[in-house]
Amino acid sequence: MSRAYRKFDSRTKGVGGDWLAQTTFEEISAADFFYRNRDIAGFTNPSRAIFAAIRELVENSLDAAESLKIPPDIYVRLSYEGEASSETQIYKLRVEDNGIGIQPRHIPSAFGQVLFGSKYKRKQQRGTFGLGGKMAILYGQITTHQPATVTSSTGTAKIYSYRLMIDIQKNRPLIVDRKVLINKEQWRGTLVEFTLEGDYLRAMPKILDYFKQTAMVNPYANLTFVDPKGRLYRFTRVTKEMPTPPKETLPHPYGVDVELLQRLIQVTPYNNMLEFLRNHFHRVGEITASKFLEFSSLSPSKNPKRLSHEEIVRLMHMLKKFKDFLPPDASCLSPLGEELLKAGIVKELKPEFVVVHQRKPATYAGHPFIVEAGIAYGGEIPKRDSFLIYRFANRIPLLYDEASDVSVKVITAMNWRRYRVSPDMPIAILVHICSTKVPYKTVGKEFIADRLEVRREIANALREVARRIQHFMSKREHVDRERKRLGVFSKYLPKIAQFSMQLAGKKKLPDIEKLLVSVKKYGAEET
């Protein structure tokens, strides 16, 4: 306090008068960092902020329900509270789910402390930074200075309700009020309510798009959104079939770095390399571990805690060089699946033709991932100057900053002409990446970084669907040509027949059907 006081005091004598003297250093909290740099978390302007707040809370809710394998029921209400400025309004946002709930002792930190959370796991989930919910509440606080209310129950006899704010400088929750209620109806879930400044009118199209696309890839979820005008948007589940919840997984040996090796060595209960490898790495069994140790001339009985710095660095490089590790297991990932992907596209876009493809699991920096892609053509897809692109990551739609996304880069770089496809055709391209860790480029999860391995998988998936589209296109071209050719025959043959009949003075037209069939190359009805 006294330091800060002095800082301001010196300023009153002349703004920045002492800048030449020496560099002053200070430490800021993680909450303070994101408060100062909210752009990197997606809270750039009043319109983005309201979009980001809704999506962050909806994604937390989806994760919370899925982790229990319960079909999510999510209720979102945004209500108008008053004017803030000429361009912005104050809104109250309320998001309620039927998810796993939060243990009462964790509620304050889970919503009032940045970099505290349940998302720091090697597991496919929507949230990854443990930041979104807090940023929403932090943004609400700095624009309206009202506490947020978080009510939750894990289905026990009690419901806990906290009113809290964030001490941004200390990065700690401030509990304003706490209530314990009797849980008569065995409610389980979480309800978050807070006020924030925003611009709903400008955000509206993106928000509705977000719900629509989220419903498309989460067909087992009920989503309800009530907007400030009281309009109700309902996205009802079409199935109660839930995907298998993704499991937490061990790191894959191809992706470890020195820091991770050190952390594992620090905590391992095993005192020999064989057990160490077998127990801390994904898909490394006894045989693979033995082979690897031979390959890297390490004794199986060596104690990992005795490895020197140099040996750890060498171990990392050897792990990357060894060719016989099994690829990561898909069981820790929960892709959409070709069927669901196709169904989603057909339902949403009503195309004439659709192809989808799911790649085998791959890995980048030790994180397994799967790319799924689809191309749809014609039907109700509009003609535009460019392809219609849908991007998804771990079942969430990505709607902003498309141009920098790795998928878009791959799509732009591809030679589509080779596949008889051009951007002015009515074509939609969909890419879904699921991973235990999606390499987002921004904390706001707007787009995916250009990681080599990811780019390669996307390109391969797109080439596969492009080849199939090409097959469809060339078949269609043939069929078109044939239809035209047959059209010519069927137009003139009857006339020639008529003419020949008259010329020959016959009364009966010759049968031209046989002739027509004989010139037919393909079944034109095959389309």
Place this chain on the structure above:
Amino acid sequence: MSRAYRKFDSRTKGVGGDWLAQTTFEEISAADFFYRNRDIAGFTNPSRAIFAAIRELVENSLDAAESLKIPPDIYVRLSYEGEASSETQIYKLRVEDNGIGIQPRHIPSAFGQVLFGSKYKRKQQRGTFGLGGKMAILYGQITTHQPATVTSSTGTAKIYSYRLMIDIQKNRPLIVDRKVLINKEQWRGTLVEFTLEGDYLRAMPKILDYFKQTAMVNPYANLTFVDPKGRLYRFTRVTKEMPTPPKETLPHPYGVDVELLQRLIQVTPYNNMLEFLRNHFHRVGEITASKFLEFSSLSPSKNPKRLSHEEIVRLMHMLKKFKDFLPPDASCLSPLGEELLKAGIVKELKPEFVVVHQRKPATYAGHPFIVEAGIAYGGEIPKRDSFLIYRFANRIPLLYDEASDVSVKVITAMNWRRYRVSPDMPIAILVHICSTKVPYKTVGKEFIADRLEVRREIANALREVARRIQHFMSKREHVDRERKRLGVFSKYLPKIAQFSMQLAGKKKLPDIEKLLVSVKKYGAEET
């Protein structure tokens, strides 16, 4: 430790076997956050990582020299140390400057602790996150596990040299070794040296571009780069004239939020609103403060520390609504200036014609900023399918993720046809934004967020230069047309004269010069 141990122990009984039981929460350090999410700091792949490491350290060095108003002398050497994988190598990076130096007690944290730094100031500087240098060292550490060496002196009798690593989980520096040397030659500056894995061959074009463009907007700096092949790139200063170092400034009333007001109230030594406003806000003097207090019906003698929550929120809204605050003072900003901007463009691009424009200072979220723009046409600018775009922020070139940048969005959205300009013309567009806080979208400072106020200023600056380019273009068109018209006259008039002479049987050609002059509308030599 025992908690982490238990976590791994439970896994050995069956991977993720207890995931259903309950959600586990954990807290991670800021260093751990950026270690896990290095994509958001620009360290996405081995090529980007090496680019990011160089630029972060160069920018720290430029800031360090400029804050003393010393023409920067920066020496960068990247040397090959060995193979890492089939696609990457180990390099040693060494960056030395003649800047202000770091006090010995701050060296370990300044390079070994994330969110500790000298950059958290309301001041125009290249670094803003206090993160870049540490990320570079952290990246080196996790790929090569070698300590970094930081040697520095503030020009005193001693030079301090630390070998250090980062304890990522605790976010604290680990000092491996510390030396104190006698500073015989009164050296002042900082030298950072560490090893990292990277892909220089792929990064090379961007790195060279980076140095070239940095030299273009920092013409008072000497930059030397020695690449792994031993090739020397020198960018020599063309002037010793330094821009006035930017000063630290107070927040502008239009951009405060509730959090900032609270922080000011907490530390203020003033016990009445009049003094509070006068002393803590940019360009608020006694008269403006009094007018504002009247406007918002607040008593000048009210103690700011006695403001209720509701009153603070109201104060924030009133500050935004009051129309009579002066615009931010440009003195805290250090734009390039039209002359330097023009000189830079001419030197770099050698165009036929160039127009530049500097906007008046504006503000977003309380941060003053200035937009400068330039358009260059013809000369050595290549013809392409699209405009050549140069982006700068606080005198640093932005080279990645162009497509998502606000400037590019504005350029794309503009109706260039109106200005007789089209993307297939040889045209380069340059935008420079300088601010006490550039709203970067990523921690890697790749591109600028789409803030409404920033977008508006960029659009206005571009419209201004576009109008002037239009004037030039239409004048050029006129001149062209005129030249053609005159060409026709001067081609046929002599023939007509000749023919008339022969027809009339005269010996002497009539003087057609007068005629030619009389049909001349503009001076064609005016170009």
